[in-house]
Amino acid sequence: MGSEINGQFDSHKTLQALVWYAAVTLLCRAHVDIETKMNQKAEVGSNATLRCVLRKPHDIIQVTWQKKTSSSPENVATYQKNSSKVQNPYRGRLDITGTSLDDTAITFWGVRIQDTGCYKCLFNTFPAGSLGKDTCLTVYEPLRISVSYSLSEGHLMANCSASGWPRPTITWLGLENQSKKTEEEVSDLNGTVLVTSHLYINNSESLVGQNLTCSASSMDEDKISSVKVEGKWSHSVPVAVSVVCVVILLVVILIVVCWRRHKKKQSGL
Template sequence: NQCLNKVSKRLLNMSYGDICLFHVLFYITTADTVTQKKVVEVGGNVTLSCLLTGSYDILQVTWQKKNTRENENLATYSVHKGVTVVETYRGRLNFTRLSLNDTAITLWRVRIQDDGCYKCLFNTYPDGAIPQDTCLTLLVFVCVSEQLRGSLHYVVSEGNLIATCSANAWPSPVISWIVPKNESEKTEVVTHPNGTVSVISKLCVNSTTSLAGQSLICRVQHMEEERYYMLMSSWLQDFVLAYLQPQFWMREITGSRLQRKRRDKCLCGGEGERERILL
């Protein structure tokens, strides 16, 4: 896989900008402070481990996922009771090293939601609980030419225009408009089951005559990458969609269409006919 090879080379140089979407980087810090780096695809598997050095009488080891409000129990292991995995993780998580002082769990079919810090809790006697953290910092970057999905479409009705710019990625992309003057804007954020986020931004221009000879530019930002989508207005009120290469600001004209609607008045947030041109 060419993109995965590119990821590996970049990791060796400690550069993250070209890691593909749905390839994740885990920083794993074990109890002896040794840091490991692993690359795994979302949907792949990852093993987390903790080591408690020293002489302790360990009765049980518990794995938890650290959350904002309270830690979430995942699984426990003891010599007397064996392995217990909470129901929500059964079939996707299990112990892969059954040793009380040197413990490991494996997560199968990794999800974006698995991002975060994990705690292995060594319950000892008579010292009590000894916690150790294993942090997974999940970084999902974009191969821009392949995975960052952006689009711009518009509709014109009785001299009014609604332009809609959208993008899908993870972490959440950021959309902003470069416009000749302040216009009404509404933004919607949708989180999908796979963890990716769609951002939809609608810009309403109440009079297209104010755009004569000018342009609307939608800027999509994600991590260290940017994309620009432009809606150009001619003096004849014809609109042309273009994608701008940010490094050269080259225009790739993808189509031109004049939308004329007679039945519904185009109002910000109102109902109206919409046709799409996807970039």
């Protein structure tokens, strides 16, 4: 009796293993049959096309594009031989640009940061069922950086601003340990983030003639910007020299004029 139960149990496990193996094999084969670019990047405002090609012949009934979300997939567009439909959130800014059932593509016109994510192309076939593969889109805003400073009563405030997407990270080079740092960020309507880092330095005289340098990074991009600190004396010295030169010139002219007048008087006598 025990051997019969064990035999049935082993048969059940073997059947489960075969079903699991068949499912995995079918899934892997479906991924191999579909050709797509796994990861793409697009600048904000540019056009981006996602494409899938089903290499092996199948009887395709319908093609569906979905965006993967944390809860459930969101339908983007579907089409059959004689009809197509783009869902409301994408209507007017996305088109089905590859209408062959085995070579499908969707194009974003003026891509937005919110379009970042992974999308799945699904080929609904008969009798094999649904065959799909993921392709991911990363939307970015180019990194921009600037640095400035202001002096007030011996105190210096340095400002480094960086904008872009993904959110830029700012680092001050060589100044982190001798100053107080604050940071703020603002997002505009299209999702671009402006990050501004402020450094407050009490002893600004030690920085006169040196460079304030900050770096910013966003995704795979890094940029550095710097500005030279000029003390108030840098403007007053040239002015003082100019004033002295003018005074000396006036004195020389006055001496020459007086000398000529004196000479004329002597010759008149």
